[in-house]
Structure formats: C-alpha cells, structure tokens
Amino acid sequence: MYATTIRGTSYRFPDLKSLMAKATPLRSGDCLAGIAATSAAERVAAQMALADLPLSVFLNEALVPYEEDEVTRLILDGHDRNAFAPIASLTVGEFRDWLLSDGVDEDALAALTFGLTPEMAAAVSKICRNQDLILIAAKRRVVTKFRNTLGLRGRLSSRIQPNHPTDDARGVLASAIDGLLLGNGDAVIGVNPASDSPGQCYELLSLLDELRETLNIPTQSCVLAHVTTTLQLMERRAPVDLVFQSIGGTQAANSSFGIDLALLRESREAALALRRGAIGDNVMYFETGQGSALSANAHWNCDQQTLEARAYGVARMFDPLLINTVVGFIGPEYLFDGKQITRAALEDHFCGKLLGLPMGCDVCYTNHAEADQNDMDDLLTLLAVAGVNYVMGVPGADDVMLNYQSTSYHDVLAVRRMLNLAPAPEFAQWLADVGLTDARGDLQAPALPASFAPLLERA
Incomplete structure (x- = not known):
C-alpha cells in the first residue's frame, strides 16, 4: 500500500x-x-x-x-x-x-x-x-554503426520511408530518389511492404540494394517485414542489412506480434553472420508505440508509458542500430490529441536514452486524432533540441500506404538548418561528393548528378 x-x-x-x-x-x-x-x-x-x-x-x-x-x-x-x-x-x-x-x-x-x-x-x-x-x-548521445555513424552530437539523421500502396518498384524508387536529393536517408532507406510475402519483400530488398550500390551511398536499407519473413530471406541470401521487428513491453504483447526473445536472438545471429556492415555490427531495427500492449489485452493493468519503457528493456539487449517510437500511429484511443502525443514522445525519447538506446521517433498522427501538422512541427523541433537520433522523411509528410501523417523531407531540412545540425558524417561527405551540397554543407540545386540519371529513367 x-x-x-x-x-x-x-x-x-x-x-x-x-x-x-x-x-x-x-x-x-x-x-x-x-x-x-x-x-x-x-x-x-x-x-x-x-x-x-x-x-x-x-x-x-x-x-x-x-x-x-x-x-x-x-x-x-x-x-x-x-x-x-x-x-x-x-x-x-x-x-x-x-x-x-x-x-x-x-x-x-x-x-x-x-x-x-x-x-x-x-x-x-x-x-x-x-x-x-x-x-x-x-545530455545523452547513443552512437551506433553499420555503414555510417549515427547518433553523434550535432547530427540529425532521417529515414527515407518510400512506401507504396502496391509495392510498385517505380513508385518506391521515385520516392527514395526524391529523399536522397533532399539530403535524407542516412539512418536507413526503409520500406513498409504492402505485402509480407517473401517473394515481394525479396524484390524490394533487391531494389533498395541496387539503389544503394549504384549510387555508392553510405547508408543501410531495410524492408520492414515480420522477423520470420526476414529469416526466410536471409536463408535465401537476400541482401538484408537490418532485421526489423515491432516489439512490446510484455511477453504477451510480443506473442501478439508473433515473436519471443528466442526468435529475436536467432534473427540477430543470422544477420550478424551475413557480415554486411562496413564499419559496425548493429543489425537490429525496432519500432514501438504506447498502447500496443493494451490493444492486445496484454498490459497486466499497467500504464502504457511504463510498458513502453519495458519494450526498451527488450530492445537494449539486442544492440540495435535504430529504434523509434511510432508515437501517434496507434490512434486517439491511446493518445488523444497533440498535447498527449507530444508528452508521450518526449517521455519515450527520455526513457530510451536513459536506457542506452539510439532513440528515434516517427513524429506522427492519424487523421482522426485531435492533432495537426503544427503539432508535429512543434514536436519535431522539441525532439531535435533533445538530441533525437533520427526522424522520418515521408514524401509530403503523408504516407500513402499506411494512411497517416508524419514528417517530410523538407521538415528534416528545416530543423537541421534551424539548429545547425548535419547528417551522419559519412553521408554528409557523400552528399558533397555527388554535388548535392556546397562547401558549407547546405543543399544546392546543381545539375543533376550523372549517377542519378539511369535511376530516374527507370523511375
């Protein structure tokens, strides 16, 4: 008592x-x-x-x-x-x-x-x-590495999220190229597949890997399929950089996702065995969100924020490259409005950093929440001040496959400029090498780099 x-x-x-x-x-x-x-x-x-x-x-x-x-x-x-x-x-x-x-x-x-x-x-x-x-x-920075270095002080990274409602290769490629031309994508180029079929995911992985290799981009790619699908793909020697999985803060919540700790260990070992990292071996990518345990009736009468922190207790045991809270995605039943979304995101980022995680955030809301893009502008800026590792870059801030609102490529540029932040160092050097940034690191609009031309023709 x-x-x-x-x-x-x-x-x-x-x-x-x-x-x-x-x-x-x-x-x-x-x-x-x-x-x-x-x-x-x-x-x-x-x-x-x-x-x-x-x-x-x-x-x-x-x-x-x-x-x-x-x-x-x-x-x-x-x-x-x-x-x-x-x-x-x-x-x-x-x-x-x-x-x-x-x-x-x-x-x-x-x-x-x-x-x-x-x-x-x-x-x-x-x-x-x-x-x-x-x-x-x-105060706390958490640095991770795979093909580049993420989480350094003075840096803000972004994930290009080029989702497409039918996994159309041209649509995915066009969105990804758009993001790269706007200086995004150093955290990961990551597609949420519309279909979790191994065949479709294999094609998307191959597409992203071809894009990365053609342009020699120092980043990593990921198809955010279920971990069991990714295990099948690794058995087929697909070009898997990162293993993705949504996780929760209780065993029952993870069971609702179709996973347990043993499965996560198995997938991490399989990804490490591929040895695809150029400068590091952080191979896991996790997503979380307040309310997931309650939505699965797996919350043990605990509050959703504490269970979110427990999900971070799971994540830190697997040395992830990336983890982010998809803070407003589950809907207003769990976070009603912009004020609740903002508070939850700051709590999540704080708890994750204390627990030693490379915290990112999908600054987002669903269309039936009492929130708008001004709320997301505020939250994005607050998180950047707090030292968030990375955020999302979505074309127009509107995900046409998942049907929710997030942050755009231009939003990332705006916050970098306001707070004098830069992408990951290896990625920043690549932007300069291909002529997309000037000597100060600012984006410019030169003639399109020659290396992009064949990809644009395909897109």
Missing part, C-alpha cells in the same frame, strides 16, 4: 502498478484501460507519493510477474547492481534532481545504463516537466 495526504485528504494506492498508473500524465489509453487517475488531485497525490519512493523498490516489486513474463525476467536478471550503486540510496524525486544536476554528464549517464530498470526510467519521467525531459535527454 502506498499513500499520501494533501490538505487533509488521504490518497491510497494498493500496489506499485496502481501508483505508477495514477501518477502518469493524462492520456486516453490509460482512461480506456480504467487505470488512470480520476482527478488532477489524485494524479498529483500519486506523483508526490512516487517522488518519495526509493528506487530500490523496483528491484523487489515486479509490475508484471517474474514467473509469468520473460520480459520481466530479462530486465531483472540483466540488472547491474554495481552500475546502480551511485543512485541506490535515492528516491525517485532525488533521482530527478540528480539527473538535472550539472555534475551529471554524458559519461555518468552512460555508466548508469544497465543499473537502471525500465520501470525506474518510467517512474522518474512521470514527475518531470517537458523541459526536464528535454534537458536530461540532451
């Missing part, structure tokens, strides 16, 4: 998962689950009680039963008590103060990584203002 009293009114929370849920800033998914605070006063009371909670409690009270959930076992069995030692005596509130202090720098946060459980990261995020989430996350 956890309790606090405010102006003579006592508030009681029967267990840790209830306290965590009630302390979460308002969002529609927790209301849908029936676990949200019933009033602003109850939410503040829960946040006050949470702030006074020792961090060590999270090592002794599992929100999802250890015996019944392999994600819980992964988190607790992988906890590093030596790394935890510097903050072992702190409460959640004291931990927030520690994170904000000037003496805690990037090295201190890096050393802490495996001393934190996802639940600890989620807890401290619940008592942070948006400004706190941005300031703390900006």
Whole structure:
C-alpha cells in the first residue's frame, strides 16, 4: 500500500502498478484501460507519493510477474547492481534532481545504463516537466554503426520511408530518389511492404540494394517485414542489412506480434553472420508505440508509458542500430490529441536514452486524432533540441500506404538548418561528393548528378 495526504485528504494506492498508473500524465489509453487517475488531485497525490519512493523498490516489486513474463525476467536478471550503486540510496524525486544536476554528464549517464530498470526510467519521467525531459535527454548521445555513424552530437539523421500502396518498384524508387536529393536517408532507406510475402519483400530488398550500390551511398536499407519473413530471406541470401521487428513491453504483447526473445536472438545471429556492415555490427531495427500492449489485452493493468519503457528493456539487449517510437500511429484511443502525443514522445525519447538506446521517433498522427501538422512541427523541433537520433522523411509528410501523417523531407531540412545540425558524417561527405551540397554543407540545386540519371529513367 502506498499513500499520501494533501490538505487533509488521504490518497491510497494498493500496489506499485496502481501508483505508477495514477501518477502518469493524462492520456486516453490509460482512461480506456480504467487505470488512470480520476482527478488532477489524485494524479498529483500519486506523483508526490512516487517522488518519495526509493528506487530500490523496483528491484523487489515486479509490475508484471517474474514467473509469468520473460520480459520481466530479462530486465531483472540483466540488472547491474554495481552500475546502480551511485543512485541506490535515492528516491525517485532525488533521482530527478540528480539527473538535472550539472555534475551529471554524458559519461555518468552512460555508466548508469544497465543499473537502471525500465520501470525506474518510467517512474522518474512521470514527475518531470517537458523541459526536464528535454534537458536530461540532451545530455545523452547513443552512437551506433553499420555503414555510417549515427547518433553523434550535432547530427540529425532521417529515414527515407518510400512506401507504396502496391509495392510498385517505380513508385518506391521515385520516392527514395526524391529523399536522397533532399539530403535524407542516412539512418536507413526503409520500406513498409504492402505485402509480407517473401517473394515481394525479396524484390524490394533487391531494389533498395541496387539503389544503394549504384549510387555508392553510405547508408543501410531495410524492408520492414515480420522477423520470420526476414529469416526466410536471409536463408535465401537476400541482401538484408537490418532485421526489423515491432516489439512490446510484455511477453504477451510480443506473442501478439508473433515473436519471443528466442526468435529475436536467432534473427540477430543470422544477420550478424551475413557480415554486411562496413564499419559496425548493429543489425537490429525496432519500432514501438504506447498502447500496443493494451490493444492486445496484454498490459497486466499497467500504464502504457511504463510498458513502453519495458519494450526498451527488450530492445537494449539486442544492440540495435535504430529504434523509434511510432508515437501517434496507434490512434486517439491511446493518445488523444497533440498535447498527449507530444508528452508521450518526449517521455519515450527520455526513457530510451536513459536506457542506452539510439532513440528515434516517427513524429506522427492519424487523421482522426485531435492533432495537426503544427503539432508535429512543434514536436519535431522539441525532439531535435533533445538530441533525437533520427526522424522520418515521408514524401509530403503523408504516407500513402499506411494512411497517416508524419514528417517530410523538407521538415528534416528545416530543423537541421534551424539548429545547425548535419547528417551522419559519412553521408554528409557523400552528399558533397555527388554535388548535392556546397562547401558549407547546405543543399544546392546543381545539375543533376550523372549517377542519378539511369535511376530516374527507370523511375
């Protein structure tokens, strides 16, 4: 039992998962689950009680039963008590103060990584203002490598997302070339296939690999098929750079995706065996999103933000090149409006960075949410200030296959210019070498590079 009293009114929370849920800033998914605070006063009371909670409690009270959930076992069995030692005596509130202090720098946060459980990261995020989430996350950079170097300070990378409703090769190629000409694509050129058939995915992989090799682009490609499809493709020696999979924060949520931890391990080993990375071996690409466990009835009455952080506990065990929260994609049932989407994205990025992940974000919303592109402009800028590793580049910010709104190639350029950010260094050099940027690194409009001509004719 956890309790606090405010102006003579006592508030009681029967267990840790209830306290965590009630302390979460308002969002529609927790209301849908029936676990949200019933009033602003109850939410503040829960946040006050949470702030006074020792961090060590999270090592002794599992929100999802250890015996019944392999994600819980992964988190607790992988906890590093030596790394935890510097903050072992702190409460959640004291931990927030520690994170904000000037003496805690990037090295201190890096050393802490495996001393934190996802639940600890989620807890401290619940008592942070948006400004706190941005300031703390900006201290931490997480660098990964495959064919280029992602996550360096002063850099903002992007994924070209050239989806097509029928997987038409010309449509995919045209969208990808458009993105490259606008300086996007250093994180990955990644297609969500309309069909998950191995044959169709093989054709898309071959198309993207041909594009990359023809132009000698220092980036990586990915077809975001289910991991079992990708395993089949690797057995056929398809040009697989990265293994993609959506993941969740409970074993049951992952089962709803058709995966478990053993399958993820198998796929990572298969991708490493291909040895396609030029300068590194981060071969996994994960996507997450608040509300996925609830939508699968796999949430164990936990709040959606804490379960999102637990998904990061899964991801960090596989050394991914990329991970991103598709923050507004699941819909207003889980994040109702622009304000909730913004808060969730900043929480996700903050928790992921604390847990040592190369966090990206699909800054997005569905057309039936109470949000618009101005909300996305605001969020994109806030995330860039917070040091997000990468965001999406979608033609016109409108995905014609998945039918949702994201960020465009031009949005990436705007934020890079406003905040003096650059692409990954190897990719920036390639842009200069092919004549797409000038000596300062600014995009220019020269004659079309000769190497692009045959591809444009095909597109």
